[in-house]
Amino acid sequence: MMSFMKGRVLVVDDDTALAEMLGIVLRGEGFEPSFVADGDKALAAFRETKPDLVLLDLMLPGRDGIEVCRLIRAESGVPIVMLTAKSDTVDVVVGLESGADDYIVKPFKPKELVARIRARLRRSEEPAPEQLAIGDLVIDVAGHSVKRDGQSIALTPLEFDLLVALARKPWQVFTREVLLEQVWGYRHAADTRLVNVHVQRLRSKVEKDPERPEIVVTVRGVGYKAGPS
Amino acid sequence: MSGDSAASAPGRSGGGAGRPVGRKAAGSRWGRFLESGLLQGGVQGSPVLRLFMRWVRRPLLPVMRLWRRNIQLKVVVTTLLMSLGVVLLLGFVVIGQVRNGLLDAKVKASQSQATGGFAVAKQRADEAASRTADDPTAVDGRSSQNVIQWMSDLVSSLSSGGQGAFDVVTLPAGDNSGSGRGPRASGGVDPNESVPQDLRARVNSSTTAAQSYTRIIYSGDKDSQPALVIGKEVNDPNGDPYQLYYLFPLTQEEKSLSLVKGTLATAGLFVVVLLGAIAWLVVRQVVTPVRMAAGIAERLSAGRLQERMKVTGEDDIARLGEAFNKMAQNLQLKIQQLEDLSRMQRRFVSDVSHELRTPLTTVRMAADVIHEAREDFDPVTARSAELLADQLDRFESLLSDLLEISRFDAGAAALEAEPIDLREVVRRVVSGAEPLAERKGTHIRIVGDQQPVVAEADARRVERVLRNLVVNAVEHGEGKDVVVKLAAAGGAVAVAVRDYGVGLKPGEATRVFNRFWRADPARARTTGGTGLGLSIALEDARLHGGWLQAWGEPGGGSQFRLTLPRTADEPLRGSPIPLEPKDSRRNRGLNDAGLPRGGGEKTATVPAQPTGGGQVPTRDPIAPRLAAVAPTADPTALPGNGARVVPRPAGPARRQGEQPVVEAARSTAPSGAADAGPEESNDQGEAVRGR
Numbered sequence: 001m002m003s004f005m006k007g008r009v010l011v012v013d014d015d016t017a018l019a020e021m022l023g024i025v026l027r028g029e030g031f032e033p034s035f036v037a038d039g040d041k042a043l044a045a046f047r048e049t050k051p052d053l054v055l056l057d058l059m060l061p062g063r064d065g066i067e068v069c070r071l072i073r074a075e076s077g078v079p080i081v082m083l084t085a086k087s088d089t090v091d092v093v094v095g096l097e098s099g100a101d102d103y104i105v106k107p108f109k110p111k112e113l114v115a116r117i118r119a120r121l122r123r124s125e126e127p128a129p130e131q132l133a134i135g136d137l138v139i140d141v142a143g144h145s146v147k148r149d150g151q152s153i154a155l156t157p158l159e160f161d162l163l164v165a166l167a168r169k170p171w172q173v174f175t176r177e178v179l180l181e182q183v184w185g186y187r188h189a190a191d192t193r194l195v196n197v198h199v200q201r202l203r204s205k206v207e208k209d210p211e212r213p214e215i216v217v218t219v220r221g222v223g224y225k226a227g228p229s
Numbered sequence: 230m231s232g233d234s235a236a237s238a239p240g241r242s243g244g245g246a247g248r249p250v251g252r253k254a255a256g257s258r259w260g261r262f263l264e265s266g267l268l269q270g271g272v273q274g275s276p277v278l279r280l281f282m283r284w285v286r287r288p289l290l291p292v293m294r295l296w297r298r299n300i301q302l303k304v305v306v307t308t309l310l311m312s313l314g315v316v317l318l319l320g321f322v323v324i325g326q327v328r329n330g331l332l333d334a335k336v337k338a339s340q341s342q343a344t345g346g347f348a349v350a351k352q353r354a355d356e357a358a359s360r361t362a363d364d365p366t367a368v369d370g371r372s373s374q375n376v377i378q379w380m381s382d383l384v385s386s387l388s389s390g391g392q393g394a395f396d397v398v399t400l401p402a403g404d405n406s407g408s409g410r411g412p413r414a415s416g417g418v419d420p421n422e423s424v425p426q427d428l429r430a431r432v433n434s435s436t437t438a439a440q441s442y443t444r445i446i447y448s449g450d451k452d453s454q455p456a457l458v459i460g461k462e463v464n465d466p467n468g469d470p471y472q473l474y475y476l477f478p479l480t481q482e483e484k485s486l487s488l489v490k491g492t493l494a495t496a497g498l499f500v501v502v503l504l505g506a507i508a509w510l511v512v513r514q515v516v517t518p519v520r521m522a523a524g525i526a527e528r529l530s531a532g533r534l535q536e537r538m539k540v541t542g543e544d545d546i547a548r549l550g551e552a553f554n555k556m557a558q559n560l561q562l563k564i565q566q567l568e569d570l571s572r573m574q575r576r577f578v579s580d581v582s583h584e585l586r587t588p589l590t591t592v593r594m595a596a597d598v599i600h601e602a603r604e605d606f607d608p609v610t611a612r613s614a615e616l617l618a619d620q621l622d623r624f625e626s627l628l629s630d631l632l633e634i635s636r637f638d639a640g641a642a643a644l645e646a647e648p649i650d651l652r653e654v655v656r657r658v659v660s661g662a663e664p665l666a667e668r669k670g671t672h673i674r675i676v677g678d679q680q681p682v683v684a685e686a687d688a689r690r691v692e693r694v695l696r697n698l699v700v701n702a703v704e705h706g707e708g709k710d711v712v713v714k715l716a717a718a719g720g721a722v723a724v725a726v727r728d729y730g731v732g733l734k735p736g737e738a739t740r741v742f743n744r745f746w747r748a749d750p751a752r753a754r755t756t757g758g759t760g761l762g763l764s765i766a767l768e769d770a771r772l773h774g775g776w777l778q779a780w781g782e783p784g785g786g787s788q789f790r791l792t793l794p795r796t797a798d799e800p801l802r803g804s805p806i807p808l809e810p811k812d813s814r815r816n817r818g819l820n821d822a823g824l825p826r827g828g829g830e831k832t833a834t835v836p837a838q839p840t841g842g843g844q845v846p847t848r849d850p851i852a853p854r855l856a857a858v859a860p861t862a863d864p865t866a867l868p869g870n871g872a873r874v875v876p877r878p879a880g881p882a883r884r885q886g887e888q889p890v891v892e893a894a895r896s897t898a899p900s901g902a903a904d905a906g907p908e909e910s911n912d913q914g915e916a917v918r919g920r
Binding site for chain 2: 017018021025028221
């Protein structure tokens with residue numbers, strides 16, 4: 001079962017009490033937490049511990065969370081979940097745009113946090129040999145690679161999942177809510193900005209012209225669908 | 230022009246039978262007509278007249294608008310008109326004086342000339358008579374021959390005295406044209422045409438001289454000319470009377486007069502034009518800075534706070550400019566201070582949010598861990614863990630509600646509107662409230678979800694509002710059904726949540742939206758609401774430019790209605806769902822009893838309406854606005870501020886439909902129930918009206 005899966009989680013938070021509490025909860029759920037309290041030291045700790053997931057507080061001494069997020073994303077596709085106290089400000093969007101996969105608003109329940117972490121770690125659980133095509137892209141689901149004309153495109157696991165979800169059913173238009181459920185693992189309707197931001201990020205990587213997308217097509221008023229292959 | 234025209238104000242027509250136009254004086258009636266008809270557009274009366282007025286008004290409208298808006302035009306036109314009047318008056322007076330002066334001299338000279346002439350004629354006649362008397366050989370025929378000759382001589386000799394200055398005409402006296410004494414005239418004057426008939430009559434009837442103005446008509450090609458004619462009856466040598474006229478041409482005087490007239494007209498025209506130009510220049514000097522100030526004030530109010538007036542000189546206008554600039558500067562300073570304050574406040578809220586939430590997260594997680602492990606504890610500690618977890622939930626929602634309210638207060642709440650189908654939102658909300666409803670034994674029904682109910686709205690906020698309303702309804706519904714009704718009409722969509730629980734007491738419909746208000750402080754709270762839910766919901770509705778209103782009756786349940794404009798920023802005019810539901814006690818009571826529509830002065834002008842079972846509530850409240858065109862509509866056809874109109878029965882149809890209901894309810898149930906009626910909902914409408 002997944003709960004016994006070994007998951008290294010790097011907690012970047014300056015509040016020692018919260019960090020300790022997070023450690024208790026995470027250990028209780030079978031994760032292996034490690035901690036760093038300073039934004040400046042976050043990247044070094046990340047390289048050292050090579051975590052499977054990063055829990056990142058947005059407000060940090062030294063480098064702020066956004067900056068740390070950008071630095072980690074620059075060298076790794078590891079899932080990043082932001083911890084934020086502000087749900088409706090631009091901070092969330094900025095955090096998502098700087099590379100975070102998901103966010104969770106303080107105060108949260110331990111179960112909620114664990115569910116998010118599991119959802120982000122789950123995808124490595126299902127290695128099914130599968131070849132998909134979307135537009136002029138070729139997706140090797142098991143090999144976790146996306147290629148255009150033999151040229152490999154680097155995607156984060158989340159972006160990869162998003163692309164695969166669309167490519168598996170090219171005839172279907174996905175609403176943002178459906179994508180949230182399939183890709184992020186949300187049961188109930190959550191913030192659809194997650195989808196918007198990540199579709200933008202995905203497009204910037206896979207589209208020839210992100211202004212005129214051909215791979216991930218917007219269906220006005222409904223959602224997104226895969227472009228014709 | 231205010232919208233408060235006589236034709237459309239509802240209050241004034243209530244007193245008497247229509248407007249007492251007939252009683253007004255004619256002058257003010259015209260003014261009224263102009264005011265109410267030509268300018269306001271609300272012409273009463275026959276459709277033909279209205280059509281005509283519209284036809285007349287259309288080309289006039291731009292002119293009227295320019296007139297109303299342009300003070301320079303006003304002053305210049307007024308100056309022109311007034312100076313024109315003055316110049317005309319002056320001109321008439323001067324011309325009158327000149328004419329009198331010119332003619333007086335001429336008339337005096339002419340009179341003495343004529344008097345002399347008459348004397349000469351008399352003398353000649355006497356001389357001739359005495360000669361005839363001396364010469365007895367003369368017979369009658371000869372004497373008459375002599376008279377004819379004598380007359381011709383007289384005319385030529387009299388006229389020879391003033392060649393061109395006057396002409397002489399003789400005419401027979403009375404009708405007596407016999408004895409060969411036909412009319413004679415000097416200088417080619419047509420004697421019959423040139424002497425006016427009434428003068429001849431006057432001369433005939435008196436022995437003194439008479440005078441009159443006339444035109445000399447010449448028998449030749451010569452043009453006629455104005456003249457003074459003086460006549461007198463004199464006797465010829467035979468003692469027979471004849472009329473002798475002196476005609477004095479006034480051509481010279483007329484020439485002088487027209488010269489004066491021409492000069493005056495030219496001068497007057499110049500004066501008027503110059504005065505107009507001067508007025509234009511003077512007004513421009515004053516108006517230009519005023520216009521500049523108006524333009525800058527507009528730009529200031531549009532947010533360009535750095536705008537200032539140019540100030541030159543030290544006159545009054547310059548002082549105005551200085552004062553204006555000072556005001557603008559102070560305004561800018563204050564606004565900046567307020568902006569800073571608001572920014573600080575927002576910053577503070579944001580910081581508090583973070584600072585409070587981080588420790589709360591830790592506490593929350595710790596409490597959950599303890600809560601999970603409570604089975605291992607002794608009962609007291611286990612219960613404590615439960616209480617801790619529950620109250621943390623409450624603390625958390627209170628905190629988030631507080632932060633939300635302070636965000637509204639700081640004006641930091643932003644609307645992220647996009648077209649959403651309210652049915653989806655309602656279904657989500659209802660399915661979310663199902664667990665609570667099951668616990669309470671309540672069944673939630675959705676009505677009116679056959680067609681899409683689409684509006685530009687912030688789904689998150691609308692969902693929050695509706696969740697609040699539905700949860701409230703379930704909580705206070707005492708296990709009875711809760712009905713969620715959707716409707717769309719005109720530019721508005723509405724969701725009404727109806728419950729049949731304890732309801733609201735009179736006056737509570739407004740108070741439910743107050744912060745931390747509790748229906749009954751003594752009543753236990755089951756789900757531990759924060760007391761801020763409806764306040765936040767109200768703010769959310771306001772943010773959309775929509776309304777959130779409540780209706781309720783004690784023991785009869787309540788209805789909360791959310792009305793949103795279909796497109797964001799469009800002002801609301803009405804709601805597709807009446808605030809008071811059709812199954813309210815009042816409506817049912819009326820329908821059961823089948824009471825006649827009540828009397829009273831409010832309903833006196835409303836024709837009776839058949840008492841149909843569900844007729845009153847099924848009436849679409851938007852529809853009466855269309856019917857308001859009918860002649861009976863003007864009592865309540867209040868233009869403009871639709872928000873004020875809506876909660877009150879607006880059009881005649883609604884008046885007919887609902888107003889009597891109120892009256893009837895009053896008469897049958899004088900308890901507190903009547904107080905929670907339209908009046909209160911109206912107050913509510915004002916209180917809740919989105920701004």
